[in-house]
Amino acid sequence: MPARLPSLTGLRFWAALLVVLYHLARKVGEVPVLGPLAWYGRSGVTFFFVLSGFVLAWTYDGAPTALRSFARRRFARIWPLHVLSTAVSLGADALIGAALPLAAALWSLPLLHPWARETVFGGNPASWSLGAEAWFYLLFPFLLRALAPRRRCWLPLALLCAALGPALWAAGALLPDDPAVRGWLLDYLPLTRTPQFVLGVVTGLAVRHGRLPRVPLAGAAAAVAGWHLLLVPWHAAAPDSVWWGPYSASQLLAAPLFAALLAAAAQRDAAGAGPRLLAGPVAVRLGEWSYAWYLVHEIGIRCWLGTAGRPAPGAPLLGVWLLLAAGSLLVAGGLYRWVERPCERALRGRPAHTAAPLPHPGLRVLRQRRRAVRPGQPSSEPSRLT
Numbered sequence: 001m002p003a004r005l006p007s008l009t010g011l012r013f014w015a016a017l018l019v020v021l022y023h024l025a026r027k028v029g030e031v032p033v034l035g036p037l038a039w040y041g042r043s044g045v046t047f048f049f050v051l052s053g054f055v056l057a058w059t060y061d062g063a064p065t066a067l068r069s070f071a072r073r074r075f076a077r078i079w080p081l082h083v084l085s086t087a088v089s090l091g092a093d094a095l096i097g098a099a100l101p102l103a104a105a106l107w108s109l110p111l112l113h114p115w116a117r118e119t120v121f122g123g124n125p126a127s128w129s130l131g132a133e134a135w136f137y138l139l140f141p142f143l144l145r146a147l148a149p150r151r152r153c154w155l156p157l158a159l160l161c162a163a164l165g166p167a168l169w170a171a172g173a174l175l176p177d178d179p180a181v182r183g184w185l186l187d188y189l190p191l192t193r194t195p196q197f198v199l200g201v202v203t204g205l206a207v208r209h210g211r212l213p214r215v216p217l218a219g220a221a222a223a224v225a226g227w228h229l230l231l232v233p234w235h236a237a238a239p240d241s242v243w244w245g246p247y248s249a250s251q252l253l254a255a256p257l258f259a260a261l262l263a264a265a266a267q268r269d270a271a272g273a274g275p276r277l278l279a280g281p282v283a284v285r286l287g288e289w290s291y292a293w294y295l296v297h298e299i300g301i302r303c304w305l306g307t308a309g310r311p312a313p314g315a316p317l318l319g320v321w322l323l324l325a326a327g328s329l330l331v332a333g334g335l336y337r338w339v340e341r342p343c344e345r346a347l348r349g350r351p352a353h354t355a356a357p358l359p360h361p362g363l364r365v366l367r368q369r370r371r372a373v374r375p376g377q378p379s380s381e382p383s384r385l386t
Helices: 006-028 034-038 043-060 067-096 102-108 125-147 151-174 179-188 190-208 217-237 246-252 255-270 281-307 315-348
Strands: none
Touching: 006 034, 006 043, 006 255, 006 281, 006 315, 034 217, 043 125, 043 190, 043 246, 043 255, 067 102, 067 125, 067 281, 067 315, 102 125, 125 151, 125 190, 125 281, 151 179, 151 190, 151 246, 151 255, 179 190, 179 246, 190 255, 217 246, 217 255, 281 315
């Protein structure tokens, strides 16, 4: 199986775009047609949680890695840009005269902020999902140890994780009527999001070991698009404030669709037939910028609204959409090149060979002579998604 899955990197851009359009529609104003379609684009975060589990399973299954090295890679991957974007976000709040969430920002440094409703947004609202990711990273070595040798459990566990989404959504009827409390419990609490990550892990293992039938990429993409189209009339019929509204449903029910999309894209990459729209050099580059884009785009929106206010409908509104989306994407590209990648390389350091390995029972390791990589031959370096 290939070490790199470029189509999954390309998909990261489209998921980040969905989140960016969601914030533009809800905070800046609705552009006709596109606004209603992006009204529940926060489902892109669900995609990232499923993607995280998928890529970690693909990368570390069958690859003994020191626990210390695994933890350092995870830290190097998300923490430097998280700290920088938090500082920039606090500076933006000070600039526009907003209250500074200093206590929440301090809790966000060890990535503990989403575990309490009062601190869930940390110093940068987008960073709440990083607290969930930190929880997933803590679970992953134990999940891999439990799941890798038990292939018969993969399908039942995947079905259970898929069923937990509707069950959690329906449980909203039993929660307090306060939308803020219900929203934190169903949408932000890392425990609630854990089934999405586990579904990604199981799907990644199943695809890597050929245990999943071929999934047509066009069909999986159409299912995801159809789901978001369905949310438009649902929104017209039920407000976000009620538990049966589409806000929580858009995030809790979409995980199986995203898992199918990831499986289809990975299968195409494994067959050497990744579509150019996802696996081409431009798509991959935009996907690499997606993490920084996710963290900084809302800061730009906040600064614009705090200084210029909401634009008038029509052409001015569309122009502000384009300016904020393109401007934050260019900033993200610079952050990726001059901050994210250099810091990640520096913090990863040399691979650890002597510490305790990442648990993987039953793995046989054979010593082989190292062969030189010929020009044009794919590298065995783990995917940049990790």
